[in-house]
Amino acid sequence: MVANVAGKGIRGLLRAAARAGVGAGRHAGGMAMLAGRIASVTLRGHVSVREVLRQIYFTGVESIPLVGVTSALCGLVTSQQGGYQFTGQVPLYVLGSVVASSVVLELGPVMTAFVLVGRVGARTTAELGTMKVTEQIDALYSLGRDPVSVLAAPRLIAGMISTPLLVGLANLVGLFAGLVASQHTLGLGPESFLYGARLYWHDWDLLYSLVKGLAFGVAIPLISCHMGFQTRGGAAGVGEATTSSVVLMIMAVLTLDALFPPLFLN
Amino acid sequence: MIEYRDIHKAFDTPVLSGIDLRVETGECVSIVGPSGTGKSVLLKTTNGLLRPDRGDVLIDGESVYHSSRRTVERIRRKIGYVFQYAALFDSMTVWENLCQGLPDHEPGRPPTREELRLICEALEAVNLDPQRIINELPGELSGGMRKRVGLARAIVGRPEILLYDEPVTGLDPVNAAVVSLLITDIRERLHVTSVIVTHDIEGALLISDRVALLEHGKLRFVGTPDAFRASQDPVVRAFADRSAASAVALAMMEEQ
Numbered sequence: 365m366v367a368n369v370a371g372k373g374i375r376g377l378l379r380a381a382a383r384a385g386v387g388a389g390r391h392a393g394g395m396a397m398l399a400g401r402i403a404s405v406t407l408r409g410h411v412s413v414r415e416v417l418r419q420i421y422f423t424g425v426e427s428i429p430l431v432g433v434t435s436a437l438c439g440l441v442t443s444q445q446g447g448y449q450f451t452g453q454v455p456l457y458v459l460g461s462v463v464a465s466s467v468v469l470e471l472g473p474v475m476t477a478f479v480l481v482g483r484v485g486a487r488t489t490a491e492l493g494t495m496k497v498t499e500q501i502d503a504l505y506s507l508g509r510d511p512v513s514v515l516a517a518p519r520l521i522a523g524m525i526s527t528p529l530l531v532g533l534a535n536l537v538g539l540f541a542g543l544v545a546s547q548h549t550l551g552l553g554p555e556s557f558l559y560g561a562r563l564y565w566h567d568w569d570l571l572y573s574l575v576k577g578l579a580f581g582v583a584i585p586l587i588s589c590h591m592g593f594q595t596r597g598g599a600a601g602v603g604e605a606t607t608s609s610v611v612l613m614i615m616a617v618l619t620l621d622a623l624f625p626p627l628f629l630n
Numbered sequence: 631m632i633e634y635r636d637i638h639k640a641f642d643t644p645v646l647s648g649i650d651l652r653v654e655t656g657e658c659v660s661i662v663g664p665s666g667t668g669k670s671v672l673l674k675t676t677n678g679l680l681r682p683d684r685g686d687v688l689i690d691g692e693s694v695y696h697s698s699r700r701t702v703e704r705i706r707r708k709i710g711y712v713f714q715y716a717a718l719f720d721s722m723t724v725w726e727n728l729c730q731g732l733p734d735h736e737p738g739r740p741p742t743r744e745e746l747r748l749i750c751e752a753l754e755a756v757n758l759d760p761q762r763i764i765n766e767l768p769g770e771l772s773g774g775m776r777k778r779v780g781l782a783r784a785i786v787g788r789p790e791i792l793l794y795d796e797p798v799t800g801l802d803p804v805n806a807a808v809v810s811l812l813i814t815d816i817r818e819r820l821h822v823t824s825v826i827v828t829h830d831i832e833g834a835l836l837i838s839d840r841v842a843l844l845e846h847g848k849l850r851f852v853g854t855p856d857a858f859r860a861s862q863d864p865v866v867r868a869f870a871d872r873s874a875a876s877a878v879a880l881a882m883m884e885e886q
Contacts, residue, residue, distance in 0.1 A: 414738035507787070508733055
C-alpha cells in the first residue's frame with residue numbers, strides 16, 4: 365500500500381518534471397527562433413529607426429530615475445555594512461575597494477536588470493500579450509507587417525543599447541553614494557575611499573560589468589517579447605503570461621549572473 | 631480569385647475536414663453556420679493567419695502556403711481583413727491605425743500629404759468624418775465607429791480581396807444595417823472580392839452572390855441566396871427560417 369502510494373508520488377513527480385522540461389525546451393526553442401528572426405529582419409534593414417529611438421527613450425531614459433535611486437541605495441547599504449564589519453578590524457580605506465567591486469561587478473548590473481524586468485519586461489509582455497489576445501498581432505500580419513520587425517526587434521535593439529549605458533550610470537551613482545555615505549557615517553575621506561577603490565581595481569572590471577549589462581539587455585526583451593507572443597486566453601492569459609515572464613526573466617538574470625564569474629573572472 | 635483546396639484543420643478536435651471552395655474575382659460569398667464550426671478558422675487560412683494542417687489556399691493561382699516569403703507578402707497586401715472586434719491598435723490614434731494599412735508607410739513617421747489623402751478617402755468611404763475622428767484613440771470611439779475604422783484600415787491600402795470576420799456582431803440593428811450597406815458599397819466601388827463570415831443570415835442573403843453553410847467542419851450547402859431560401863435541407867431551412875422552432879430543431883440536430 366505504502367509502496368504503491370510512493371510509486372504514484374514518484375511517477376507524478378517525474379511526469380511534472382518531464383512536463384516542465386518539455387515546457388522549458390519549447391520556450392528555449394521559441395526564443396532561439398525569435399532571436400534568429402530578429403537578427404534576420406535587423407540585418408535586412410527592416411527595423412524602423414524611429415521605433416528603436418522611441419524604445420531607447422522608454423527603456424533607457426525613463427528608467428534613469430529608478431536605476432539612480434536603486435543603485436544609490438545599493439552603494440549606501442554596501443558602504444554602511446562594510447563599515448560596520450571593518451571598523452576596528454581592517455583599515456577603513458579597504459571599504460572603497462569593497463564598494464567598488466560590489467557595485468561594479470555585481471550590484472550595478474543585477475539591480476539595473478531587476479529594475480528593467482519590473483519596469484520594461486513586465487510591461488512588454490503585458491502589452492504584446494494584450495495585442496495577441498485582441499487580435500492586434502493578427503491585424504499586423506494581415507496588413508503585411510511582420511510583428512517581429514515592428515514590435516520585437518526595436519525592443520531588443522533598444523535593450524542592447526540602453527542596458528549597458530544604464531549599468532554604467534548605476535556604477536557611477538552607486539560608487540558616489542558609497543563614497544558620500546562612508547564620509548558622513550564613518551568619517552572616511554574621499555581620498556582614502558578612492559585610494560582603496562583603486563587598490564584592487566582592474567580595468568577589465570568595468571568591461572565585465574558592461575558586458576553583463578549587454579547580456580541582460582538581450583535576455584530581458586527577448587523573454588518578454590517571446591512570452592507576449594505566446595499569450596493565449598484573454599485577460600487571465602495576459603496575467604499568467606506576465607507572471608511567467610517575470611519569473612523567467614529573474615531566473616535568466618540570476619543564471620547569467622552565476623555564469624559570468626566562471627566564464628570571465630577565472 | 632480565392633481557391634480553398636481540401637482544407638483540414640484540427641485543434642484538440644477536427645474543426646475543418648476537407649473544405650473545397652472557389653470564390654471568383656469580384657464575387658461576394660458569405661459563410662454561415664452554427665458557432666464553433668470553423669468559419670473564422672477557414673477565413674484565417676485565407677491569408678496565412680492560421681496554417682491548415684492539410685490543403686492549400688490559392689490567391690489568383692498563387693499558393694499562400696507553398697510560395698516564397700516575398701510572394702506571400704505580396705499576396706497579403708492584396709487582402710484586407712476586417713476583424714470581429716476591429717482589432718485596432720489601441721495605443722495609436724485613428725490616423726496612425728490607418729497608416730499601418732499603407733504598405734509603404736514607415737511606423738512612427740507622420741503621413742505624407744498623399745497618404746493623408748488616402749486616409750481621409752478611406753474614412754469618408756465608411757461614412758466617417760476625418761476631421762472629427764482622425765486624432766481620436768480607438769477607446770474614445772463607439773463600437774460601430776470602431777468597426778468602421780477597422781473597415782477603413784482594411785481598404786486604405788486598396789486591396790483586391792476583403793475578408794470580413796463577423797462584421798455586424800455586437801452592433802445594434804441600425805449600425806448592423808449601416809455596415810451591411812457599406813460592404814455592398816465598398817464592393818461596388820473598389821470591385822473587390824469579398825468573403826464574409828457571419829451569423830446575420832438575413833444580411834448575408836441580401837448582400838452575397840453565394841452563401842456557403844458550414845456544419846461540423848464540412849460545407850453542407852453552397853449556392854445562391856435564392857437556392858438557399860428554396861433548399862429543403864433541414865439544416866439549411868433552420869438557418870433560412872429564423873423562427874424559434876427552427877432554432878430549437880437545429881440545436882436538437884446538433885446535439886444528435
